Amino acid sequence: MPVIETWGLTKRYGPVTALTSLDVQVSEGITGLVGANGAGKSTLIKILLGLLAPTEGRADVLGHDIRTDGAAIRAQVGYMPEHECLPPDVRAIDFVVHMGRMSGLPPTAARERAADVLRHVGLAEERYRLMGGYSTGMKQRAKLAQALVHDPRLVLLDEPTNGLDPASREDMLHLVSRIGHDFGIPVLVTSHLLGELERVSDHVIVLDSGALLRSQATGEFTGTTGVLLVEVLGDAQAQHRMGEALAAAGLACRPRGGLIEVDTRHHRPEQRVHDTVRDTAVSLDVGLVRVQAEHGRIEDVFRQEVSHVQQS
Amino acid sequence: MSSSPERRAVIHDIGYRTYDGPRLGTGSVATSLFTTGLLNAYGFGRSAKAKVLPLVVLAIMLVPAVILVAIMVVVGLGEGFIDYSTYATSLFLIISIFVAAQAPVLFSRDLRSGAIVLYLARPLSAAGFALVRWASLAVAILMFVMLPVLVLYAGALAAEADVSEQTGDLLVATAGIALLSAVLATLAGLVSALTLRRGLAVGAVVIALLVSTGFVAAVQSIAVVEGNEAVAVWAGLLSPFTLVDGVQSGLLGGTSSYPAAPETGVMAAVYLLTALAVIGTGLALLVRHYHRQGKR
Numbered sequence: 001m002p003v004i005e006t007w008g009l010t011k012r013y014g015p016v017t018a019l020t021s022l023d024v025q026v027s028e029g030i031t032g033l034v035g036a037n038g039a040g041k042s043t044l045i046k047i048l049l050g051l052l053a054p055t056e057g058r059a060d061v062l063g064h065d066i067r068t069d070g071a072a073i074r075a076q077v078g079y080m081p082e083h084e085c086l087p088p089d090v091r092a093i094d095f096v097v098h099m100g101r102m103s104g105l106p107p108t109a110a111r112e113r114a115a116d117v118l119r120h121v122g123l124a125e126e127r128y129r130l131m132g133g134y135s136t137g138m139k140q141r142a143k144l145a146q147a148l149v150h151d152p153r154l155v156l157l158d159e160p161t162n163g164l165d166p167a168s169r170e171d172m173l174h175l176v177s178r179i180g181h182d183f184g185i186p187v188l189v190t191s192h193l194l195g196e197l198e199r200v201s202d203h204v205i206v207l208d209s210g211a212l213l214r215s216q217a218t219g220e221f222t223g224t225t226g227v228l229l230v231e232v233l234g235d236a237q238a239q240h241r242m243g244e245a246l247a248a249a250g251l252a253c254r255p256r257g258g259l260i261e262v263d264t265r266h267h268r269p270e271q272r273v274h275d276t277v278r279d280t281a282v283s284l285d286v287g288l289v290r291v292q293a294e295h296g297r298i299e300d301v302f303r304q305e306v307s308h309v310q311q312s
Numbered sequence: 313m314s315s316s317p318e319r320r321a322v323i324h325d326i327g328y329r330t331y332d333g334p335r336l337g338t339g340s341v342a343t344s345l346f347t348t349g350l351l352n353a354y355g356f357g358r359s360a361k362a363k364v365l366p367l368v369v370l371a372i373m374l375v376p377a378v379i380l381v382a383i384m385v386v387v388g389l390g391e392g393f394i395d396y397s398t399y400a401t402s403l404f405l406i407i408s409i410f411v412a413a414q415a416p417v418l419f420s421r422d423l424r425s426g427a428i429v430l431y432l433a434r435p436l437s438a439a440g441f442a443l444v445r446w447a448s449l450a451v452a453i454l455m456f457v458m459l460p461v462l463v464l465y466a467g468a469l470a471a472e473a474d475v476s477e478q479t480g481d482l483l484v485a486t487a488g489i490a491l492l493s494a495v496l497a498t499l500a501g502l503v504s505a506l507t508l509r510r511g512l513a514v515g516a517v518v519i520a521l522l523v524s525t526g527f528v529a530a531v532q533s534i535a536v537v538e539g540n541e542a543v544a545v546w547a548g549l550l551s552p553f554t555l556v557d558g559v560q561s562g563l564l565g566g567t568s569s570y571p572a573a574p575e576t577g578v579m580a581a582v583y584l585l586t587a588l589a590v591i592g593t594g595l596a597l598l599v600r601h602y603h604r605q606g607k608r
Contacts, residue, residue: 049433051432052606071338072435075335075434075435079429079433081426081433083426085426085427085429086423086427087421087428089362090358090359093454098348100429101345101348102341102345102434102436103341103434103435104340104341105331105333105335109331111331113331130359150331151330151331182328183328184328202502
């Protein structure tokens with residue numbers, strides 16, 4: 001059963017349309033919701049939490065209707081907002097305990113779970129400090145902890161890597177991956193950096209200007225593109241000679257930077273492209289250092305589709 | 313942020329524990345929010361610095377009561393020489409400072425820090441949140457004003473004053489203080505919620521309370537000297553302190569501390585209705601304000 005399902009979800013602010021007739025399904029595991037800034041990601045999350053009413057359409061979250069069961073949804077969902085949301089004059093431990101209580105945990109359970117989740121997000125020793133003195137990375141961890149304290153059935157993470165340096169970004173993505181795969185909590189995570197989520201998410205939903213561009217398994221985005229990248233070492237002209245020879249052998253190829261791009265999509269199976277590359281390298285006496293199948297990236301898909309939409 | 317391999321390994325070893333225990337309903341969530349808010353208003357659960365102002369002001373509030381009690385007991389005065397119902401109004405400056413300083417703690421802090429989003433993403437509704445916050449502030453003010461009055465009461469009993477008379481006076485004062493707390497919490501809460509910057513909110517509440525009370529006192533004095541009692545009584549509606557003082561003296565038989573108090577039952581009823589209307593309208597505006605926050 002999908003954890004989130006929407007049917008024709010539309011949101012208009014006066015003349016501005018934030019979401020256009022959105023039909024999406026989110027299942028277990030990690031689902032990335034990507035799109036440029038202003039694509040409607042945060043609006044969708046607010047609607048799913050029952051904080052914003054959709055103009056048209058309907059949606060179910062964990063089997064509850066967003067229009068009638070908002071409180072039931074909010075009791076079972078963890079939400080990490082995009083913007084700052086931590087009071088500076090409170091210790092992280094007190095705040096997370098308080099937020100656990102606000103989600104309906106009894107006092108003892110709230111204290112135990114707050115200590116637990118703060119340790120999971122990596123704020124073990126720092127939890128007794130006032131949050132006003134935290135770095136951006138620590139604030140993001142505290143925000144994540146309050147979203148997990150009540151053991152939610154689903155977490156909605158809005159731009160969890162926003163404002164983080166590369167190392168903290170890696171840590172945060174690792175945490176997101178652990179929540180979805182080790183903790184077993186379904187995750188819907190947004191990012192405006194299109195490529196960032198392809199490593200951690202099982203499924204990707206791409207939004208563009210409030211409309212659904214794509215929704216499919218990450219593997220389909222990042223599958224092989226049918227292009228083979230070849231690199232050889234030798235004298236200064238090695239790369240050039242290799243390219244010429246491959247073309248002479250009947251392969252569709254062209255230079256790309258220091259590599260040779262061999263397009264295998266139009267070759268018949270009996271043309272053994274890999275063997276041809278190897279034999280050509282041997283006959284030219286150059287060192288073959290790379291024969292690599294190229295993988296797609298979400299960013300490329302996004303760029304192609306957006307340009308299609310704009311052209312049509 | 314360090315991400316040394318040792319730390320990762322430690323995190324991995326613990327493992328995630330699910331929670332299968334009870335989940336409490338809205339009532340107990342609201343109670344917890346109320347208690348936390350009440351403690352926060354006195355600086356508990358916040359930084360050490362946050363406790364200084366409320367506790368110092370509370371001490372100042374208590375000093376006159378303690379001195380009066382000491383005199384009563386030493387001299388053996390059977391009769392308290394300050395009326396319970398006038399204690400609050402005579403210390404309105406101290407009360408205004410406490411209200412102005414602590415209302416933003418409950419009403420500006422969540423909005424400015426953005427934590428309101430986290431509250432609204434939880435089961436309690438925006439209206440419920442606003443009302444519980446208001447209740448926390450009202451009870452914090454009530455405790456602040458009642459504590460010295462209770463000290464006076466205890467002192468009077470220790471000085472062997474008439475128990476039934478003292479208790480009657482105390483009940484009148486309690487009703488008045490409860491109404492005053494509700495009116496002050498409404499006005500200060502609304503101003504703080506609309507003024508996100510703490511400094512501005514404090515200033516705005518101080519000005520609203522002190523200026524209105526000063527203005528009313530001036531108008532009443534002039535009107536009384538001029539012999540225009542009606543204007544003086546109507547002017548009393550414009551400050552929370554004179555408003556509640558009027559209800560207390562006009563309807564409950566307390567002693568008024570201001571030059572003009574409503575003398576007819578009708579006028580006293582107007583005072584009470586005005587106080588209730590202020591609370592009702594203020595709460596409606598607060599609820600609407602918090603309801604809008606979720607849509608941001």
